Amino acid sequence: MSWGWEYLPSKAHVTGGAPAAFLAAVEHKAEELVRAAETLHLDGxxxxxxxxxxxxxxxxxGLFAYYVVPRLELVVICQVTAPPT
Structure with missing residues (x-):
């Protein structure tokens, strides 16, 4: 297996039309979280x-909610709260 991240249940459901620049920042941070989780859980x-x-x-x-599922080697983003427009 290889560590990764995903929106759950889907990107459309979780992001709900959030601005593209904000989502790019969320996805960049998700990549950082994946690297951190991979280091913390060497045998996820x-x-x-x-x-x-x-x-x-x-x-x-803004902010986002996430959790780490070590057995699946997965970071799950389940809620995104975008900044006001």
């Missing part, structure tokens, strides 16, 4: 125990 597929809690991170005036 063999991870034992409960999953990690949902976390929130500020990006470009």
């Amino acid at each position: 597929a063999g991870y034992q125990g409960s999953g990690e809690p949902m976390r929130y991170i500020d990006v470009a005036g």
Whole structure:
């Protein structure tokens, strides 16, 4: 397996028309989170125990909610709150 990230349930559902520049910042931060999770969980597929809690991170005036699923080697973005337009 290889670590990655995705919007769940879908990009359209999670992003809801957020500005492209904001989404670019979210996706850049998601890549950073993937690298961090990969370093923290060297054997993600063999991870034992409960999953990690949902976390929130500020990006470009907005924020997004994510959680890490080590066994799937996946960072999941489940909510995006875009800055006001």
